[in-house]
Amino acid sequence: MAETKEFKRSPAHFTDRITADARDGWPAEPGRYRLVVSRACPWANRAVISRRLLGLEDAVSLAITDPIQDEKSWRFTLDPGGRDPVLGIAYLGEAYAAREPDYDGGISVPAVVDAPSGRLVTNDFLQITLDLATEWGPRYRAGAPDLYPEDRRDEIDAVNDAVFRDINNGVYRAGFAHTQERYDDAYTRLFARLDELEARLSTRRYLVGDTITEADIRLFATLVRFDAVYHGHFKCNRTKLTEMPALWAYSRDLFQTPGFGDTIDFDHIKRHYYQVHTGINPTAIVPKGPDLSVWRTPHHREDLGGRPFGDGTPPGPPPEAERVPALPGAA
Numbered sequence: 346m347a348e349t350k351e352f353k354r355s356p357a358h359f360t361d362r363i364t365a366d367a368r369d370g371w372p373a374e375p376g377r378y379r380l381v382v383s384r385a386c387p388w389a390n391r392a393v394i395s396r397r398l399l400g401l402e403d404a405v406s407l408a409i410t411d412p413i414q415d416e417k418s419w420r421f422t423l424d425p426g427g428r429d430p431v432l433g434i435a436y437l438g439e440a441y442a443a444r445e446p447d448y449d450g451g452i453s454v455p456a457v458v459d460a461p462s463g464r465l466v467t468n469d470f471l472q473i474t475l476d477l478a479t480e481w482g483p484r485y486r487a488g489a490p491d492l493y494p495e496d497r498r499d500e501i502d503a504v505n506d507a508v509f510r511d512i513n514n515g516v517y518r519a520g521f522a523h524t525q526e527r528y529d530d531a532y533t534r535l536f537a538r539l540d541e542l543e544a545r546l547s548t549r550r551y552l553v554g555d556t557i558t559e560a561d562i563r564l565f566a567t568l569v570r571f572d573a574v575y576h577g578h579f580k581c582n583r584t585k586l587t588e589m590p591a592l593w594a595y596s597r598d599l600f601q602t603p604g605f606g607d608t609i610d611f612d613h614i615k616r617h618y619y620q621v622h623t624g625i626n627p628t629a630i631v632p633k634g635p636d637l638s639v640w641r642t643p644h645h646r647e648d649l650g651g652r653p654f655g656d657g658t659p660p661g662p663p664p665e666a667e668r669v670p671a672l673p674g675a676a
């Protein structure tokens with residue numbers, strides 16, 4: 346019965362990996378792959394941040410979809426002629442069809458497409474960032490951080506599991522719940538986990554160790570959308586992000602770190618959620634608030650120490666073609 350259906354995130358169908366040893370037939374070869382994202386999507390946002398932090402912009406090119414899907418899903422209407430200039434396609438679904446003509450499942454971002462053949466390689470959002478972080482050795486920029494350090498992987502994986510269940514996916518479980526009970530459960534677990542992280546982050550700058558890791562990227566992608574979307578649209582409204590002091594300062598710290606805030610397009614984020622999910626927002630009206638200029642206010646997280654990039658350095662500015670609009674009120 347539709348009324349009682351639990352929100353279920355479908356597993357990625359295409360799980361080939363792009364690796365240094367080409368174990369699945371896809372070598373980590375620069376200039377070959379196109380990372381297709383929506384700036385709205387938190388799962389895609391992770392990959393965009395990782396690519397920036399690691400300096401893989403030249404190695405893996407970026408395609409940005411219209412934040413509003415139509416009945417044929419993600420489309421390249423932001424590009425001249427409505428086609429991705431590298432792949433020559435109007436819809437991401439064409440790359441899925443090139444890979445598997447009979448595929449009739451969902452078309453999701455992030456997706457990595459093999460540009461020469463036009464075939465989708467993977468839409469496995471959990472693996473895409475891990476492989477970006479570990480399989481592109483010679484292609485990382487000088488000063489790139491180790492986002493998935495070997496000696497911290499167990500801890501990162503454990504944090505990521507809890508954050509995925511209760512926060513990254515938890516906000517969707519709350520927002521798309523069809524029963525009061527399921528909403529209540531998602532809401533309770535979400536805020537219990539946020540309270541736990543609020544305590545954890547009040548004495549340490551980052552989630553694991555004293556540097557930025559994969560765990561921070563995953564949490565940030567949800568927190569940055571919290572007040573603009575999840576608080577109202579998904580009814581995650583016990584507390585705003587701005588009312589959780591450590592989490593709010595942590596989020597601002599990351600936002601102001603090169604590679605994070607410069608991937609965020611709040612206009613794409615808001616229009617996507619409020620206009621696409623007409624089941625929960627039938628008028629498709631996009632709220633004017635909240636005030637986004639607060640993202641630029643000082644965070645004072647340096648006082649906790651930490652070495653954002655470990656022995657490395659921050660990335661330079663994004664390529665011109667990938668710049669996001671400045672926050673409202675920015676000079």
Ligand SMILES: N[C@@H](CCC(=O)N[C@@H](CS)C(=O)NCC(=O)O)C(=O)O
Pocket residue numbers: 354355356357385386387388451452453454455468469470
């Ligand atoms: N591939 C995963 C995660 C990525 C994901 O959910 N992306 C969203 C955008 S935030 C999407 O593309 N949804 C469209 C769809 O799955 O049809 C999934 O299908 O659940």
